[in-house]
Amino acid sequence: MPQATDRRSGSDFERVRALERSGLLDQPEDAALQRLVRLTATVMDTPIALISLIDQDRQWCLARHGLNQKQTPRAVSFCTHTIQQDTPLVVPDARQDPRFSNNPLVTSSPHIRFYAGCPLRGKRQHKLGTLCVIDRHTRTISQAQLQLLEDLSDIVNRDLIARHALLTHQNGLVAKSDLFSFVLTRELERAATTQTPLSLIALACDQHEDVCGVLGITNSLRWLLSICSICTDNSNDSDFIGLMDQRMIAVLLPDTNIQSALARAVAMRMALRHSSAAIDLPHGTASFSAMALEVQNRQIQASELLQLCEQKLKGLQANLGDQTASDCIH
Incomplete structure (x- = not known):
């Protein structure tokens, strides 16, 4: 399976360090974030929506709707690919995409077919994770729907930066x-x-x-x-x-x-x-x-x-x- 990034690279090393220092990893479930992912799933008409954080070797879900797993190996993460670009990643049919066609998340449970995700950025613009939606059926997404997903990701971004501020003094320093x-x-x-x-x-x-x-x-x-x-x-x-x-x-x-x-x-x-x-x-x-x-x-x-x-x-x-x-x- 093609790897999205060299996790030994300097840029990813600094990104993971920024994620650790954000205070977001391994936090208990939060009702406000759960409401946000439920809203995202409803607006996008998908059974699954996640706020995911991309750690060094895992994708960890800060909030999730429609999925039982709290984390997955980073090697099979769709969201790892999303944080490699500045624009949303849209995969209409994962079976037809060479990056994902042999992915165990596609060939077995949860049988991902459709994926769309937007990068989430930290206070210093490192891409810490994604807001994403997933469907078990192939589908397309309109430009209006994609704009809605980006708008929702902006709301999540603001929430995450505010949470970081609660764990710090002096504007995060x-x-x-x-x-x-x-x-x-x-x-x-x-x-x-x-x-x-x-x-x-x-x-x-x-x-x-x-x-x-x-x-x-x-x-x-x-x-x-x-x-x-x-x-x-x-x-x-x-x-x-x-x-x-x-x-x-x-x-x-x-x-x-x-x-x-x-x-x-x-x-x-x-x-x-x-x-x-x-x-x-x-x-x-x-x-x-x-x-x-x-x-x-x-x-x-x-x-x-x-x-x-x-x-x-x-x-x-x-x-x-x-x-x-x-x-x-x-």
Whole structure:
């Protein structure tokens, strides 16, 4: 069966990483999305409608109507082909299409004949999946119907971007703790598979309680997010920043060894020291500590790793603070 894409390619690698960081994978069924796929099936007069996400090796259904399977291998996915183009993919009769004629989804259950799908894009325009409709009978689709499917996919797109915003702060730049933990788990798996380095930076203000006392709770969160913004300005595109507990900021650094991670941690601390984040307190100016860690233990769990980061950062702060240090987790 022809393959739609080389999943080792750089563009697909970045697309899958963007999907992981969207927070959409492996979410429980949602009533609003279920209504959208039911509406799509009704409008398009098809027995099956899906909101599918194309992961590295699987197609996973965020919402589905008329189909029992929650996921299928990516190798047999029609939607994999859809995300390779900018326009909708329409297959009137899969038995007559050489890309799909021997596909087990065509030759056996659910016996797909007709397929039409539109790409769904993430916040940075990566194609994360599709809104698609499926029929067990051959059929054609009018231009008006295709426009309706595109209109519905635009509604789904807006919903998915809004869901991403609920899992992040600051317009999607900073992940909340649950999303950060999920992404960290995926990057740990990737580093173990590819035998590439992976590092973290744990960073916090040494006078957090004093700052909260001066600014108050609401302004303290804005202040923390301004710190995250400065860290973002000193990060690479592949880095991922999370606010873990309204106190510790974690920066995930894929493909980064301890020397580079330490240099980045120093740069972040220096940038913070000379920014408006270093606010004046009754007993001096707010300072920051940063711990750079390279993860050499490829079996460690994300939750355990984050706990170790927090412990090492607190130890650094207890030793006067206002400094940068590094370590390896074996």
